[in-house]
Amino acid sequence: MSSSIDYDTVVSAVVNILEEAETVLPQDVVDALEKAASEETSPIAKEQLEAILKNIGIAAKKKVPMCQDTGILIFFVELGRDSRMDFRLEDAILEGVRKATASIPLRPNAVDPLTRSNSGNNTGNGIPDIKYELVDGSSIKITVAPKGAGSENMSSIKMLNPTEKDSIRNVVLETVLNAGGKPCPPVVVGVGIGGSFDKAARLAKSALLEKVDEMTEEEKALLEDINSLGIGPMGLGGKTTALAVHIKKAHCHTASLPVAVNIQCWANRHASVVLGGDE
Amino acid sequence: MEYRLNTPLKKEDVDKLKAGDIVYLSGTVYTARDEAHARILEMAEEKKELPFDLEGAVIYHCGPLMKGKDDDWEVVAAGPTTSARMSKMTPKLLDIHGVRAFVGKGGMDNVTGAMKGKSVYLAFTGGCAALAAMSIEKVNTVHWLDLGMPEAVWELKVKNFGPLVVGIDSHENDLFTDVRKKALEAYSKIE
Numbered sequence: 001m002s003s004s005i006d007y008d009t010v011v012s013a014v015v016n017i018l019e020e021a022e023t024v025l026p027q028d029v030v031d032a033l034e035k036a037a038s039e040e041t042s043p044i045a046k047e048q049l050e051a052i053l054k055n056i057g058i059a060a061k062k063k064v065p066m067c068q069d070t071g072i073l074i075f076f077v078e079l080g081r082d083s084r085m086d087f088r089l090e091d092a093i094l095e096g097v098r099k100a101t102a103s104i105p106l107r108p109n110a111v112d113p114l115t116r117s118n119s120g121n122n123t124g125n126g127i128p129d130i131k132y133e134l135v136d137g138s139s140i141k142i143t144v145a146p147k148g149a150g151s152e153n154m155s156s157i158k159m160l161n162p163t164e165k166d167s168i169r170n171v172v173l174e175t176v177l178n179a180g181g182k183p184c185p186p187v188v189v190g191v192g193i194g195g196s197f198d199k200a201a202r203l204a205k206s207a208l209l210e211k212v213d214e215m216t217e218e219e220k221a222l223l224e225d226i227n228s229l230g231i232g233p234m235g236l237g238g239k240t241t242a243l244a245v246h247i248k249k250a251h252c253h254t255a256s257l258p259v260a261v262n263i264q265c266w267a268n269r270h271a272s273v274v275l276g277g278d279e
Numbered sequence: 280m281e282y283r284l285n286t287p288l289k290k291e292d293v294d295k296l297k298a299g300d301i302v303y304l305s306g307t308v309y310t311a312r313d314e315a316h317a318r319i320l321e322m323a324e325e326k327k328e329l330p331f332d333l334e335g336a337v338i339y340h341c342g343p344l345m346k347g348k349d350d351d352w353e354v355v356a357a358g359p360t361t362s363a364r365m366s367k368m369t370p371k372l373l374d375i376h377g378v379r380a381f382v383g384k385g386g387m388d389n390v391t392g393a394m395k396g397k398s399v400y401l402a403f404t405g406g407c408a409a410l411a412a413m414s415i416e417k418v419n420t421v422h423w424l425d426l427g428m429p430e431a432v433w434e435l436k437v438k439n440f441g442p443l444v445v446g447i448d449s450h451e452n453d454l455f456t457d458v459r460k461k462a463l464e465a466y467s468k469i470e
Contacts, residue, residue: 048444055408064356064408064409065344066408067358068341068343068355068358069408070356107343107344107428116314148406150384150405173469180385180455181402182385183385184405225469230458231459235385236455237458265405266406
């Protein structure tokens with residue numbers, strides 16, 4: 001028999017994962033940055049990575065956001081089909097966001113796209129972006145992934161022809177080249193191949209949640225190509241342009257080949273919580 | 280070379296800097312990003328005087344995260360924003376105001392000519408907001424808060440703010456362009 005999940009539990013869980021995501025970088029990302037710092041030979045590149053590591057330490061210790069761009073907030077919800085709630089989950093997530101914005105605090109980043117008027121609390125029309133997936137079981141898993149604009153602005157999508165499979169690598173490399181130092185490298189690169197115009201982008205975005213130290217041979221090869229460009233930390237040159245590449249695929253229309261490249265800064269922030277479940 | 284400089288900066292302060300040098304700044308820096316740049320240019324067109332003095336000033340491309348209200352603010356996080364967004368407005372700004380240094384991240388496009396003999400671009404490590412906050416002693420004041428927290432002009436008192444890498448010097452050297460050229464060469468060699 002599954003227990004029902006109550007509103008206040010969700011609100012405070014959302015505040016907690018937001019605080020964790022904004023102040024503590026996942027350990028796999030920290031490890032990758034440390035490895036990069038030890039391998040860099042250019043003094044400027046080394047200095048950039050050392051500043052990043054120092055910054056991560058200060059943020060975790062002082063419980064302050066590691067970056068002032070606390071992002072636009074993206075939530076991934078895995079909703080157990082047997083979970084029970086007597087409220088709208090979205091309402092609880094929004095309240096959690098408003099509370100966290102005031103308490104952590106977070107920078108108010110959500111603005112009307114045209115008037116640019118700021119809502120002041122990181123909520124607005126369609127924001128935070130909440131992606132739901134129905135799964136088995138009676139628990140719900142909520143993941144938050146704050147996304148900074150510096151990296152998001154350098155992302156791209158290309159609708160290739162079905163026969164242009166060999167151009168996928170060029171799409172990824174040209175996106176990284178065009179981005180240069182703007183997205184705060186070393187970056188994490190999420191690639192979505194197939195699906196549709198929007199599904200490819202969603203695949204690329206969710207690829208950013210994968211552990212940076214777990215890559216397939218295909219992903220490692222692409223990472224090597226990216227790092228051979230020598231853009232380096234902050235675009236000032238060096239061996240580490242990217243920490244990881246993750247590729248996700250979906251079947252697509254016989255007449256299309258969408259490719260989406262979502263760029264993520266070194267602050268590959270995300271945190272999760274599981275609520276409810278069988279008693 | 281490593282330099283410790285105090286604001287307001289003089290021409291000779293920036294003349295001696297070469298791309299790749301390290302700088303630590305002390306004194307006053309003004310945050311300004313997209314909306315503030317647009318307003319500075321609008322006010323020049325309307326022949327209106329700015330509420331702050333940009334002569335010898337340092338502009339910091341930054342939308343900080345602040346805590347507080349009225350005139351009692353505390354810096355929570357204040358790392359650099361992507362400077363390239365301000366590229367188009369910067370030459371116009373340099374025609375009007377004697378800004379000596381811009382601090383930001385990621386480099387700028389087509390500004391070496393406008394900065395020649397006048398000013399430099401200093402790169403601070405992107406995302407290092409908690410680190411930057413450590414060297415900000417206090418918030419002197421805030422201008423144009425109507426633009427919203429990230430877009431307002433925050434007048435910050437800093438001490439040994441850095442390490443800042445001279446990304447573009449006043450002699451038309453640009454580290455970012457050099458790296459970019461090499462990256463394009465490397466790309467053309469990938470089988």
